[in-house]
Amino acid sequence: MSLERRAGSAGITALLVLTSLFVTRQAASHDAHKHGGPAAKFFAAGEPGTPDAAYRTIEIVMNDASGEMAFSPNTLEVKRGEQVRFVLQNAGAVDHEFLIDTAANNAHHKAEMAENPDMRHAEPNGRRLAPGTTSELIWRFTKPGSFEIACLIPGHYEAGMKGVLVVR
Structure with a gap:
């Protein structure tokens, strides 16, 4: 050559x-x-659902009336393998999030949000809603356990915007 x-x-x-x-x-x-990096494809509470599969609908109202921030209802129970369509309504005056995860993962996510309060993200296990808006989240619960629903916008979780979700 x-x-x-x-x-x-x-x-x-x-x-x-x-x-x-x-x-x-x-x-x-x-x-x-x-947000969440490459490992974000794994979700402790299950996996994104599919709109064409059977599901149960649960309506969640997010509110911040008189300084108290809350989900209504804030205690949920579902069956393992069940697919749920969450209809989320922000009845408050400020943005709110609805996120399904473990308490430990939410604590980590909350710390990230504290460092970057204006961070926008679109995880399959959560939604961020502007005041007066409605959104949907379809989720299949594949793993049993106790999980948390939370709003991780700085200050909201501490003001009471959290709840318990049990998968049996």
Whole structure:
């Protein structure tokens, strides 16, 4: 093989390696900007449901009347394997979140929110609603246990915007 041909092959190989490194770095950088990072595909309380499967509907009202922040109802019980369509209504005067997770995961998420109070995110296990708006969340509960519903906007959880969700 001629010296010219080897130099050309080496150049092409170097270009392919650099391109591969660039693409890998961009993908990793993109995942790092997602709230929760690459591990966010695992959810302790189950998995996103599908609209075409059978489900039960539970209406949740989020309110902040007279300084108290609350979900109504704030205690929920579902069966393992059940799919639930949550109809979420923000009847309050400020934004609220509805997030389903473990107390430990919510504590971690709450700390992230405290550092970045204006952070916007779209996790399958939660919704953020502006005042006067309604949204839906369809969730399949695949794991038994005690979970938490929470609003993790700074100050809301501490003001009472949390509840218990038991999967039997």
